[in-house]
Amino acid sequence: MLTGQPYYGVPEAEDGVHAVIPELRRVLLCFDAPDELEARPRVLPVLASEVDQIAALRRDARYVPMGPLLPSVITELTHVALGARGEEQQKAFWHLARAYRAVNSLAHKMGHHDLGNTALERVRWAADRSGDPLMQVTAGFLVAGSMLRQGATESARRKLKGLRGELERLQAERSYTDDALAVEGALVLKLAVVESRENNLGGAEELLREAGQVALMAGNRDSLAYEMSFGPTNIKIHTAHTLIDTGDSEQALARLAEWGQGGSEWAPPASTVGERSSHHYIDIASARLAEGDRRGAFTELKRARKIAPNHTRFHPSVRETVGALLRMDAHPSGELSAFGSWAGVA
Secondary structure, three states, X not given: OOOOOOOOOHHHHHHOOOOOHHHHHHHHHOOOOXXXXXXXXXXXXXXXHHHHHHHHHHHOOOHHHHHHXXXXXXXXXXXXXXXXXXXXXXXXXXXXXXXXHHHHHHHHHHOOHHHHHHHXXXXXXXXXXXXXXXXXXXXXXXXXXXXXXXXXXXXXXXXXXXXXXXXXXXXXXXXXXXXXXXXXXXXXXXXXXXXXXXXXXXXXXXHHHHHHHHHHHOOOOOEOHHHOOEOHHHHHHHHHHHHHHOOOHHHHHHHHHXXXXXXXXXXXXXXXXXXXXXXXXXXXXXXXXXXXXXXXXXXXXXXXXXXXXXXHHOOHHHHHHHHHHHHHOOOOOHHHXXXXXXXOOO
């Protein structure tokens, strides 16, 4: 899909969001021969704690503060992983896979898709050495997502179905742990998106119902296991997304009213990670625009910006929606014009 990314301009230059990209390219190129360190790498628990911090920033789509943390922690973790043995080595590779996942997310969201694909290969490399089959399935899930973004829907479908089969093989008599259920649920939701991209709403809805059953097995609560953000909230977000994807914006908005309480439409809980909730509001903005509600569309974009400004500003759909709003309004308000400038829309 052509989106004109990566975006370069005044907004990007102000926060230096692209500044870390050259260093990340070098670090990922030297994945098995890392830079020499002036001092010994920090101990694994300290590095793991920093990866936890990076993962939290990634989930909340805070790419600007996250980016500068990545090169050093990846380099140090690589030294630990290559120099250790046994359980410590596996743990180092496990956290290294998470750090590479953060690079993939940053690169993808910023439009550096070649770097994102390289990061995916590094996730797989580290996951294969982590000794954790669920991390290996997670790596495959990320690859399938990249396939889907590149329009390779059939390849993504085969990949996801193969991963589900592998997960079933790993879980004796389907006695899934909560972590495995979170990974399984994420695979099912991604398959629902595959079906919506093929304009197969019936197939998508069937998979969404299946995801609901997986969530029930896991206690019907939201989970961050393996950073999948799986649970009832993400199922609702995906339900709205698939309806919008297949062109039924009216039904997507009707679902929000149906799920709401006290006369208010449903919205992701405040505890929802920023990347997920902001993506939801971006989707709903496009739906409201499709239904002729320009004011409502702009309101949704402002909600997305408040939650995750980095994610919102660099999302191609935001630029499309803002551009359409500006074109439709002969005399746009100062607020809308300022939003357009902030989002890089002339």
